[in-house]
Amino acid sequence: MLIDSHAHLGSLEDIDQAVQNAADNSVSYIINMSSDLPSAHQTLGFTEKYSGVYGAVGIHPHEAKTYSPLVFSEISSxxxxxxIVAVGETGLDYYYDFSPREIQKESLQKHIELSIETNLPIVIHVRDCEDDVKEMLKENSCKQLQGVIHCFTGDYESALLYIELGFYISFSGILTYKRSKDLRDVARKLPLERILVETDSPYLAPVPYRGKKNQPAYVKYVAETLAEVTDKSFEQVSEITTNNCKELFGIP
Ligand SMILES: [Zn+2]
Ligand SMILES: [Zn+2]
Incomplete structure (x- = not known):
């Protein structure tokens, strides 16, 4: 059994089929992310419709420009x-800069506070902004703040720092790409007890589907690569990452 710890079902063409394909490939649970208020409501709808789907509510850094106290209080409710097992996805993205950086930071701060207040883990997106994310997580670090750095592409030292701050590290299809040798070296050195796997569907399809539309069923290719680099069996990696995900998100 596997869990896709991060997907955007609302961006897939045939959602029923994708959820079915996941189940047919032993992907028992999918954690669906939100990007803004409408998609948070949509996420709630998916969790009601599909027994294997759990959700996160929040505002993606690209959509941080839609943040307002009113919108955020509705998301919080x-x-x-x-x-709804997590807050997210949130974070910072200075690569695309689709929202002003100050607003991205304000939004991330509110998500951190919501995570602490509700005791729900936070799902963080990090792109070209590592110093600011690390600083904000350090400033807010406390026992209640737990979460995952999703689609991790950083270095070993960064991964260790996040783990020290109470975070899990989640690997996506990027781990399977030929050029990702350094990332596989990072994965090899990290404790498997702190690793999750994800697809970030419909983006970042793993090899052998690179360039195509991704779907939660393909999380098995990420787990296969993780098994290869850690010299564990696919079954061991599946079991450990599934347990990690259940532990973090409080899934029975
Ligand atoms: Zn993301
Ligand atoms: Zn995402």
């Missing part, structure tokens, strides 16, 4: 639903 959705966390009381018991299939």
């Amino acid at each position: 959705l966390t009381s639903n018991n299939k």
Whole structure:
């Protein structure tokens, strides 16, 4: 059994089929992310429709320009639903800069506070902004703040720092790409007890589907690569990452 710890079902063409394909490939659970208020409501709908789908509610850094206290209080109210298991995705993205950086930071700070207040883990997106994310996580670090750095592409020292701050490291299809040798070296050295696997569907399809539309069923290719680099069996990696994901998101 596997869990896709990060997907955007709302951006897939045939959602019923994708959820079915996941189940057919032993991907028992999917954690669906939100990007803004409408997609947070949509996420809640998916969790009601599909028994294997859990959700996260939040505002993606690209959409941080839609942040307002009113929007955020509505998003916060959705966390009381018991299939909403995380806050996110949030974070910072200075590569695309689709929202002003100050607003991205304000939004991330509010998500961190919501995560602490609700005791729900936070899902963080990091792109070309590592120093600011590290600083904000250090400033807010406390026992209640837990989460995952999703689609991790950083170096070993950064991964260790995040783990020290209470975070898991999640690997996506990028781990399977030929050029990602350095990332595989990082994965090899990290404790498997702190690693999750994800697809970030419909983006970042792993080899052998690179360049095509991704779907949660393909998380098995990420787990296969992780098994190769850590010299464990596919079954061991599946079991450990599934347990990690259940532990973090409180899934029974
Ligand atoms: Zn992301
Ligand atoms: Zn995402």
